[in-house]
Amino acid sequence: MNTTFRQLRYFVALADAGNFTLAAELANVTQPALSLQIKELEANLGVKLVERMPREIRLTRAGQDVLARARVILTEVRDLEASARLRGxxxxxxxxxxxxxxxxxxxxxxxxxxxxxxxxxxxxxxxxxxxxxxxxxxxxxxxxxxxxxxxxxxxxxxxxLFFDRFLLAGSKSRIASYTETAPPNPSDLPPGSLLLLEDGHCLSDQALAVCGLKGRRQAVDLSASSLSTLCGLVGQGFGLTLLPEMAVNAESAAMPDMGVMRFPEPQPERTxxxxxxxxxxxxxxxxxxxxxxxxxxxxxxxxxxxxxxx
Missing domain, CATH: 3.40.190.10 (Periplasmic binding protein-like II)
Known part of the structure; x- marks a missing residue:
């Protein structure tokens, strides 16, 4: 019997999940069906691909090699399907x-x-x-x-596509106090007053770089999981943040207590x-x-x- 794309997909799902139960859920099939396809794949290739344990699996050396090749094959197939879908x-x-x-x-x-x-x-x-x-x-x-x-x-x-500038956001009273004097540069902002998105968001890394705090995450509060949460906090006076200009319409409408202002030129931006x-x-x-x-x-x-x- 020849190796099939289905067998390769199931094998990749098994490698990603680490056990048969979760892999079957990811592949949207029953566990016995997935297990049978893996056994047939091993028989077709003439090698053992996984070490079966009570609650998990581990790939053999042959399994690791087959996994790398399977990912390449399946990506090529998806590219072929995408090309057909988007032609014209x-x-x-x-x-x-x-x-x-x-x-x-x-x-x-x-x-x-x-x-x-x-x-x-x-x-x-x-x-x-x-x-x-x-x-x-x-x-x-x-x-x-x-x-x-x-x-x-x-x-x-x-x-x-376009450039999206960073703005300074905080409570309306705090932003108003800045507009009465010279607007601050990002590097002038006190780190202890900055609130940013939690780790994993590229916006946090970009904001730290803009403020000259790259590599100093401990100097700021990285706690909010969304921009909306962040805007709600700074609007109520809990610090300042850098807000992308594209978010201003939506977040200002939702948070009427929040004010925003531009930084001096050259304004910081993301691409x-x-x-x-x-x-x-x-x-x-x-x-x-x-x-x-x-x-x-x-x-x-x-x-x-x-x-x-x-």
Whole structure:
């Protein structure tokens, strides 16, 4: 019997899960069915792939080699499927990833443009932190992702979309006190008053770098799990934070006690980009999507100006 893609998918799921029960859930099959496919794969290849233990499995040396090759094969298959789906520009189906500090603010505007342009695209969205989106891209689980640079671009094609400036956010009274004098530079902000997102968010790393605190995480409070939580805290007077300009409309409307202002020139900013695997055929869909997202982002930033103190 020949080795099948199903067997390879089940084997990768087993390696990722570490036990048969969880692997069966991930693969959406029964445990006996998954176990049978793994046994048949071992028989087809003539090697033992896993060491079976009471509550977990461990890959043999042969299993580790097969796993690496299986991932490559399955990624190539997904690339082939994606190429067929997206042939002829923005049509068919597409899975798009976006980081949490971008997704809730930008994607509604992207979807509005897709509808108004009457583009026949079935769009699925996955929100996750940068490292998870890059991993999903490399595994072929998503077609493209909207992220903030810089990141490791090994094996990825990147198109820069627009620049998103960082603003100073705090309670309205505290921001008003700054507007009466010279606005502070990011490096002048007292570290003890800074609140940032918890570890794992690239926005925290970028904010630390902007404030000259790279490598000094212990100097600031890294506790909030979302920008909305962060804005609620600073709006009530619990410190200051750096807020992306694209988030101003939504967060200012939700947090009326929060004020925002610009930093002096040159204003700190992050680069928003669209990335995909280099191995995926473009055929127009990637450049079309990048143009649409870029236009939506620049329009979003224009509307934010009225809420920002000079």
């Amino acid at each position: 520009g923005l049509s068919g189906s597409l899975t798009l990833g976006a980081i949490p500090t971008i997704a809730p603010y930008l994607l509604p505007h992207v979807l509005t443009r897709l509808r108004s342009a009457d583009i026949s695209l079935e769009l699925k969205v996955r929100e996750a932190q940068t490292h998870r989106l890059v991993d999903a891209l490399q595994k072929g689980e998503i077609d493209a992702a909207i992220i903030a640079l810089p990141i490791d671009l090994h094996g990825l094609e990147v198109t820069e 928003i980009a669209l990335v995909r695997r280099k191995s995926t055929d473009n055929d127009g869909w990637f450049s079309d999507l990048a143009e649409l997202i870029g236009e939506a982002g620049r329009e979003l930033l224009k509307t934010a100006c009225s809420r920002i103190a000079a």
